Structures are given as C-alpha cells and as structure tokens.
Amino acid sequence: LKKEILAPVSSPSLVVECGEERVQSAVIRNIKKSPNFPTNVLLLKAVNSLPKDEMYMPPIVLKVIDHRPFGRKPVVGQCTITSLEEFRCNHDEVAEVAMSSKGEKEAIDWWSKFYASTGEHEKCGPYLEKGYDILKVFNCELEDVGEYKGLTDFCNTFKLYRGKNEHGDDDPTVVGEFKGAFKIYPLSDDPAVPSPPPQFKELPESGPQECLIRIYVVRGIDLQPKDNNGLCDPYIKISLGKTIIDDRDNYIPNTINPVFGRMFEASCFLPQDKDLKISVYDFDLLTHDEKVGETVIDLENRLLSHFGSYCGLPQTYCISGQNQWRDQLKPSQILQNHARLKGVSPPRTEDNGNTLIFKLHQHLGPPSERISLHVLRTQGLVPEHVETRTLYSTFQPTLSQGSLQIWVDVFPKSLGVPGPPFDISPRKPKKYALRVIVWNTTNVILDETSITGEHMSDIYVKGWMPGMEEDKQKTDVHYRSLDGDGNFNWRFVFEFDYLPAEQLCLVSKKEHFWSLDKTEFRIPPRLIIQIWDNDKFSLDDYLGTVELDMLHLITPAKLSEKCSLHMLDNTPKSGQKFDHSKSLFAQKSVKGWWPCYIEKDGRKELGGKVEMTLEIVNEEESEERPAGKGRDEPNMNPKLNPPNRPETSFFWFTNPCKTLKFIVWRRFKWLFIGLILLILVLLFVGILLYSLPVRRSLKKAAVSTVSQITVCYIMAMMIFKLLKKYLFYFLAELHFNENSEAASMR
CATH class of the missing domain: 2.60.40.150 (C2 domain)
Known part of the structure; x- marks a missing residue:
C-alpha cells in the first residue's frame, strides 16, 4: 500500500x-x-x-x-x-481412482531429461530408448496454463x-x-433448513511463513540483442525482498540463446516478500550494464494454490539418484492433505501397499509412496515442469524482450528440510584426442607432366576437423610418384572438447581479433582428409577429399582393391536411427582404406585412396599412451619409421645427381650413347685424315697406311666389345625390371 x-x-x-x-x-x-x-x-x-x-x-x-x-x-x-x-461454487463429485504402481529408472543426466522433454532428441542420447521419466515443458508462464486457473484458486x-x-x-x-477470495452460494428461505457447511476450510496460518526459495534458471530464448554485433552478454540478477543476487561474474558472452544452468537459493518471509523478480542484464565492460528484460512471480499464490505449484510432482518417487524426491512431504502426506482439502475420505491401501507392484528398482521408494504419487498425478496437480516466462522491459512494457525457461520451488521451513536440489549446471566437455596415422595412398591422379614427358604427382595428405581449421595438419611430400602410390607413415593429432551426452564438439574461438570474449559453437565431430599435389612455384593442385563422420563412420576396406566410391553410399541419412556400433567413440580404433573423390561436371570421380588408422583417446589414455605429431617425439603408440620410398622419389631442384641419373639419363640415355659413338667415329676419321702422307714416298706411304688401318681395326674391335658388354648389361637390367613388375602385379 x-x-x-x-x-x-x-x-x-x-x-x-x-x-x-x-x-x-x-x-x-x-x-x-x-x-x-x-x-x-x-x-x-x-x-x-x-x-x-x-x-x-x-x-x-x-x-x-x-x-x-x-x-x-x-x-x-x-x-x-x-x-x-x-x-x-461448483460442488464437483470426486471420482474414485484406481491405485497402481510402476517402476521407473532414474535419469542419468538432467539435461538428457530436459532435451528429451523438449523434443531435442539429438541431444538426449539413448535416454528415450531406455524409457526414463520426462518432465512437462510449458511454452508459457505457469499462471497462463488454463487448467491451473492462473494459480488463483x-x-x-x-x-x-x-x-x-x-x-x-x-x-x-x-x-x-x-x-x-469469494464463494457465493444460495441460502434457503426456510429457517428450519440448516445452512450449508462453510466453504473455506483448512486455511493456512495467517502469520508470516519463512520459506526457502530455489530458483532454477535453465536457459534463455531469443533475447533482445544489446551489442553492435546483434548479440548480447547476458547474466541473471534476482531480487526477493531485501535479498539481491547478482550473477554478473557468470555472464555468457556473445549469444541471444544462452544456456544458464544456474540454481539460486534465497530465504524470505511470505507474504511480505511475495514478489520474486528475475532480470536479465547485458554485461558491458566499459559502460553501464543494460537491462534486457525481467519477469515477476507471485510466490504467495504458488504456495497457497491447491494445484501444488510450489514443487512439481515427478513421475516416479525415488529416494536416491539423480531424480531424488525433493519435496518436504512424502507423496502419501501430500495425498492426505489433498483429500482433506477436497473434503473426501483419506486414501487407504491394502496388503501393505504391495498388491500392484510391477517392478522394483534400487532408487525407488516404498510401494505405498509410489502408489500415492500415482494417485496424486491423477488429481490435476502441477507436474514436475519447466515454464517459459516472457521478459518485459519497463521502457517497452508490451513488447517481448525474449523469454526464460525456469522453474521455482517454494519450501516452508516449518515443514522441515527439503530434498537435495537438482544439479542443472551446464554440461562440461571432456577432452579427447583424435590420432590419425596416414600410412599410404594409391591410385592418386597423376596431375603433373615432367619436362621429360612423364605423368607424375608430388603427393601429400592434409587433414583437419571442421570448426578447428586453424589446426590443419599435413604430411611431408612424396615426390615424383609415377604410379599414384605414396608412402608417409605420418601421424596427425587433433585435440578437441567433446560433449558425450550431446555428441557434439564444443569449440570456443574469438570471432574477431578485437573481441573481448570467445564465442562457443557446437558442431558434430567430423574429420576431413584431402589429397594434394605439391607445387613449389604455383598453387598446389587439389586431387580429392573424403569427409568422415566419427559418429557414423564409413567402414573402411581392408584391401585397396576393394576400396571404391560405392563405400560413400553407406553414409547415414537424416532421421536414420543412430547405430552406436558405427561410432568411432565406441570402436576406439579403426584401420583401412577410404576413397577420396573429386567432383567433375557434377559427378564424383575417384581421386585416390588413402590408408589410415583412426584412434580416439580420452585425456587419461592420452597421458598413459603419449604420441607425437608426424614422426616427432614421443614417437610411440605405435612408433613410425621413415617410409621406404623408391629412389625416384626426390625433389629435382635439391638433388642434381639424382636428377641426372633418374630423369636425364633414364629418358635420354640412347641419345647420349649415340652422341658418344658419333664423337668417337668423328674422332677416328679426323685422326685418320690427319695422319695421311703427303710428301713421303709411295713405299713408306703404303707401310704407313697399313699400320694405320691396323690401329683403326684394333680400336674398332675395342669399341665393339665395349658396346657388346654395355648391351648385355642393359638387356639384363630390362629383364630384371620386367620380372619385378610381373611379381608386383601378382
């Protein structure tokens, strides 16, 4: 007032x-x-x-x-x-309710329960398949749910x-x-007719009640942006009576859909401190924090309402575990109070409440309490829930500034100590490492033509995980591959944060170099492998790629001959049931051949095949079994030796001797041999002509000519023997190469 x-x-x-x-x-x-x-x-x-x-x-x-x-x-x-x-007044008849009990298993993770209830099944894992309990998620304020009459009953x-x-x-x-409240009902004109019974019964004490309030703030939805980048840095501020809770230190940067996962406790006296005000502010480092919006909850109505809105009813009465009962009264006590308020006979059970037991679980409470809870859930009371409250601003009181998904528990301290609170803190990622060993490649496109006319490629392999492009890694180069084969023995190590319950990687990075905080992204765990042709004096040529989903991993081929593009047709389609056995997180390690493709004219063509070992290790396993990148130390688990590449694999610019041996000589050796023979013949003729007599006698000239012919004959025989020997070695080498190729083909 x-x-x-x-x-x-x-x-x-x-x-x-x-x-x-x-x-x-x-x-x-x-x-x-x-x-x-x-x-x-x-x-x-x-x-x-x-x-x-x-x-x-x-x-x-x-x-x-x-x-x-x-x-x-x-x-x-x-x-x-x-x-x-x-x-x-409307005197409704209270119908009898059949008693039954059932056993439900507890939820392992509260967020799995929440996402299963909101329909975000990709984040709840196998929760639904196991038939665990869910809660009710209202898309409006609890007061606006029609069946609860605005909590003003x-x-x-x-x-x-x-x-x-x-x-x-x-x-x-x-x-x-x-x-x-008012109750209007008719009175009889006959004074002999007794008056009807009073309508207000079992009223609570009129004095102030000290209560413990638990406020669970789950997440925000479509908050009004307050920053120039179209986002905001929201945090929660709570006002209840003289209690002010400022959660500014736990602001969430760069988002309009924050996942708060915060639980706040405060004590108050009702009805003096009946108005609970939950506000969302935008964090600013240099200027005054701006209010995004607020919502106000009347706690007195929630405490006094006969719909039990002070603490929602779960599906199962559990005495331990994640879904442990948190109300101060047991289901049987709540049912007794509800029957008294309705003016009906108190409930009763037979055979010690064990008549209709279906299944027991170690976390479930006594059958009588579970039966009482089942009866309570048929009485239209507020179930365990999360409500969605619209945020309003004082400057624009009629326009929505976003919404908060929350729920509030009210516990009068006179009834005793409440149960333990739920832990709704946001899921924390676990550290994992993906180790990729690139062994070999084959059937790689020969993209280059050397100066000698040979088709070849300088092959290397590149890999990264989407969302972490700054951590791209690549092997060394296998130079001058003449048949599309490459040998590497090279290890990639990708470290990442992973949310097992949501099966998503959590990536934190600054959107701009001037950004104050990092922005969080959730992306599926994938691996991209590409084959490239190395060029020193121009841009590298792209030869093929394959993208591997670590949750639905393509089964590799054991032999390169069985590796084809048809393997890519087995990728899962949207809406297909999750197969846990296909997950790399379940298999831990996989080795084999995968095809890499390149698109030409809208069609996929084989660009090469790559042999790899994929291994997932968690933080503890990574420390127990260390492994370095490439072939660096610690080079173990397994140890990678330098690849056994052919002698023809080298970079011509840095190896002139090998260049002469394997490029120039191999390609032009017959030309060189012919030139040498021609030079020798020309030399022989030149010597012969230089030695002819001009002023000598005919006899001496004849003798000299015979001597010279003899010398030339001897030299010709020596050259013939040399050529014969060289030809023998050439034919032997050719025969050996043919046998080697035939053996490799076999």
Missing part, C-alpha cells in the same frame, strides 16, 4: 459491500510485520440482493480503510468487482486504486493490492 496524504498506511481494515449489505474485517495492527488479516473468513448474507442472472448481479466493492489517530479513517484504496460468476489479486481525486475525477493510480 502506498502512502496516503504523505502518511504511510499502518493499520488497515477491509470493507466489503455488495448491494445494500456491508461487512468489515478486523484491523491489521502492524502491516510491516504481517500484512495478513488476523481473521481470514468473513460472511456476508446478501438477502434478496443477488439475482441468478449474471447481467443483473450487483458488483462487489472493496474498500481499504486506514485507522489513524483521533478517529480518522480515510479510504486509502478501493476496487470494484463487476463479474461474480467465477466465484460461484486459493485467492485472487485485485488492484487497488485511489478512486476520486480532489476534482471529482477517477484517479487511475494503483496504490496497492488486495489478495482474497
């Missing part, structure tokens, strides 16, 4: 008028200590004043009067209730206004609230 003529309201009473009848409540002596009336129930007999037709029903006028010194009693607030139809909240101002005009200013 706000001040009246600069004086606070300290001792109010309530006047209820209907037609010509009037009734007044007792005075609240100290509104600061307790705003509840000492006497809760007033009876007003409106004799011959209330017609049956709603159209002619007179209104109920509420007036709050403050009792001040010297007999002054000003009206400090009033309210007119024009429609009374909702307050008419015990009492309504009426706004109090000033009424007339000094000029005689209506003053729309709201000066306070009145919380109460």
Whole structure:
C-alpha cells in the first residue's frame, strides 16, 4: 500500500459491500510485520440482493480503510468487482481412482531429461530408448496454463486504486493490492433448513511463513540483442525482498540463446516478500550494464494454490539418484492433505501397499509412496515442469524482450528440510584426442607432366576437423610418384572438447581479433582428409577429399582393391536411427582404406585412396599412451619409421645427381650413347685424315697406311666389345625390371 496524504498506511481494515449489505474485517495492527488479516473468513448474507442472472448481479466493492489517530479513517484504496460468476461454487463429485504402481529408472543426466522433454532428441542420447521419466515443458508462464486457473484458486489479486481525486475525477493510480477470495452460494428461505457447511476450510496460518526459495534458471530464448554485433552478454540478477543476487561474474558472452544452468537459493518471509523478480542484464565492460528484460512471480499464490505449484510432482518417487524426491512431504502426506482439502475420505491401501507392484528398482521408494504419487498425478496437480516466462522491459512494457525457461520451488521451513536440489549446471566437455596415422595412398591422379614427358604427382595428405581449421595438419611430400602410390607413415593429432551426452564438439574461438570474449559453437565431430599435389612455384593442385563422420563412420576396406566410391553410399541419412556400433567413440580404433573423390561436371570421380588408422583417446589414455605429431617425439603408440620410398622419389631442384641419373639419363640415355659413338667415329676419321702422307714416298706411304688401318681395326674391335658388354648389361637390367613388375602385379 502506498502512502496516503504523505502518511504511510499502518493499520488497515477491509470493507466489503455488495448491494445494500456491508461487512468489515478486523484491523491489521502492524502491516510491516504481517500484512495478513488476523481473521481470514468473513460472511456476508446478501438477502434478496443477488439475482441468478449474471447481467443483473450487483458488483462487489472493496474498500481499504486506514485507522489513524483521533478517529480518522480515510479510504486509502478501493476496487470494484463487476463479474461474480467465477466465484460461484461448483460442488464437483470426486471420482474414485484406481491405485497402481510402476517402476521407473532414474535419469542419468538432467539435461538428457530436459532435451528429451523438449523434443531435442539429438541431444538426449539413448535416454528415450531406455524409457526414463520426462518432465512437462510449458511454452508459457505457469499462471497462463488454463487448467491451473492462473494459480488463483486459493485467492485472487485485485488492484487497488485511489478512486476520486480532489476534482471529482477517477484517479487511475494503483496504490496497492488486495489478495482474497469469494464463494457465493444460495441460502434457503426456510429457517428450519440448516445452512450449508462453510466453504473455506483448512486455511493456512495467517502469520508470516519463512520459506526457502530455489530458483532454477535453465536457459534463455531469443533475447533482445544489446551489442553492435546483434548479440548480447547476458547474466541473471534476482531480487526477493531485501535479498539481491547478482550473477554478473557468470555472464555468457556473445549469444541471444544462452544456456544458464544456474540454481539460486534465497530465504524470505511470505507474504511480505511475495514478489520474486528475475532480470536479465547485458554485461558491458566499459559502460553501464543494460537491462534486457525481467519477469515477476507471485510466490504467495504458488504456495497457497491447491494445484501444488510450489514443487512439481515427478513421475516416479525415488529416494536416491539423480531424480531424488525433493519435496518436504512424502507423496502419501501430500495425498492426505489433498483429500482433506477436497473434503473426501483419506486414501487407504491394502496388503501393505504391495498388491500392484510391477517392478522394483534400487532408487525407488516404498510401494505405498509410489502408489500415492500415482494417485496424486491423477488429481490435476502441477507436474514436475519447466515454464517459459516472457521478459518485459519497463521502457517497452508490451513488447517481448525474449523469454526464460525456469522453474521455482517454494519450501516452508516449518515443514522441515527439503530434498537435495537438482544439479542443472551446464554440461562440461571432456577432452579427447583424435590420432590419425596416414600410412599410404594409391591410385592418386597423376596431375603433373615432367619436362621429360612423364605423368607424375608430388603427393601429400592434409587433414583437419571442421570448426578447428586453424589446426590443419599435413604430411611431408612424396615426390615424383609415377604410379599414384605414396608412402608417409605420418601421424596427425587433433585435440578437441567433446560433449558425450550431446555428441557434439564444443569449440570456443574469438570471432574477431578485437573481441573481448570467445564465442562457443557446437558442431558434430567430423574429420576431413584431402589429397594434394605439391607445387613449389604455383598453387598446389587439389586431387580429392573424403569427409568422415566419427559418429557414423564409413567402414573402411581392408584391401585397396576393394576400396571404391560405392563405400560413400553407406553414409547415414537424416532421421536414420543412430547405430552406436558405427561410432568411432565406441570402436576406439579403426584401420583401412577410404576413397577420396573429386567432383567433375557434377559427378564424383575417384581421386585416390588413402590408408589410415583412426584412434580416439580420452585425456587419461592420452597421458598413459603419449604420441607425437608426424614422426616427432614421443614417437610411440605405435612408433613410425621413415617410409621406404623408391629412389625416384626426390625433389629435382635439391638433388642434381639424382636428377641426372633418374630423369636425364633414364629418358635420354640412347641419345647420349649415340652422341658418344658419333664423337668417337668423328674422332677416328679426323685422326685418320690427319695422319695421311703427303710428301713421303709411295713405299713408306703404303707401310704407313697399313699400320694405320691396323690401329683403326684394333680400336674398332675395342669399341665393339665395349658396346657388346654395355648391351648385355642393359638387356639384363630390362629383364630384371620386367620380372619385378610381373611379381608386383601378382
């Protein structure tokens, strides 16, 4: 209640008028200590004043009067209730409910339970397949769920206004609230007929109740952006009475759909501290934090409502485990109270509650309690739930600023200690390492033509995980592959954070170099392997790729001959049931051949085949069995030796001797041999001509000519023997190469 003529309201009473009848409540002596009336129930007999037709029903006028010194009693607030139809009594018959009990297994992870309830089945893993309990997720405020009547079944909240101002005009200013309820029912004209029983029974104590409040903030949805990048850095701030909880240190950067996973506890006195205010603020380092929006919850209505909205009913009564019972009262006690409020006979069980046991589990409680819980769940009470509350801003009170998925538990301390709270902290990723050993390649496209006309490729293999492109790794180069084969014995090591329950990798990176915080992304665990042709003086040529889903791994071929593009047709389709046996996380290690393809004219063509070993290790296994990248230390698990590459594998620019031997000589050796022979013949002829006699006698010339012919004959025979020997070695080498190729083909 706000001040009246600069004086606070300290001792109010309530006047209820209907037609010509009037009734007044007792005075609240100290509104600061307790705003509840000492006497809760007033009876007003409106004799011959209330017609049956709603159209002619007179209104109920509420007036709050403050009792001040010297007999002054000003009206400090009033309210007119024009429609009374909702307050008419409707005596519903309570139907009997058959008793049954069932056994349910506990949920291993609360987030699996939540995602299974929201329909996000890709994040809940095998939770649904095991038939575990789910909770109810409301897409609106709990007060807006029609079957719960706005949680005002015990009492309504009426706004109090000033009424007339000094000029005689209506003053729309709201000066306070009145919380109460009405029951309208007919009375008999015959005085001999007894009056019906009172309608307000089993009322709670009117004094203040100290309560423990647990606020679970699950996540935000489509929050209003507050930063220039179209995102915000949200955090939670809670106000309850004099308690202020500021969770600014745990802000979540760069998102409008934050996963908070936070639980807050606070103590309060109801009804004084009935309004729970949950606000979302945007974190700013240099400027003032801006409020995104807020929502207000009336805790008193939740505590007093007969729908049990103070703590939702789970599907199963568990005495331990993740779904341990958290209410202060057992199901049988809640059922007893509910029956008393309904005015029906208390429940009873036979055969010690064991008659209808279906299945027991180590975490489940006694059968009688589980049966009581089953009966309670048929009474329309609020189930275990998560509600979605819209956030509003004071500057734009009618426009949504996003929403929060939360739930609130209210526990009066007079009933004892509540059960343990749920742990809804966000899932923390586990560290894993993917080790990829590239052994060999084959059938790689020969993309280059050497200066000697040979088709060849300088092959290397590159790999990375999507979302972690900055950690691309590649092997060394197998130079001058003339048949598409490459040998590497090279290890890639990719470290990543993984959420096993969601089967997603968690990647944190800055979107820009000037970004203050890292942004989190969730992406599927995949591996991309590509084959490239190395070029020193131009861009490398792309030869083929294969993308491997580590959750649905393509089964590799044991032999390269059986490796083909048809293996890629076995990739899972969307909506296909998850096969756990195909996951690399389950297999741990796989070795074989995978095909790499390149697209040409919209079709996939084989670009090569790669032999690899894929291994997944967690953090503990990585420490126990270390392994370095490439062939660096620690070179173990397994140890990788340098590849046994052919002599023709070298880089021509840095190996001139091998270049002459394997490129120039192999390609042009017959040309060189012919040139040598030609030079020798020309040399022989030149010597012969130089040695011919000019001024000698004919006899001496004849002798000299015979001598020269003899010498030339001897030299010719020596050259012939040399050529014969070289030809023999050449034919032997050719025969050996033919046999080697035939053996390799076999």
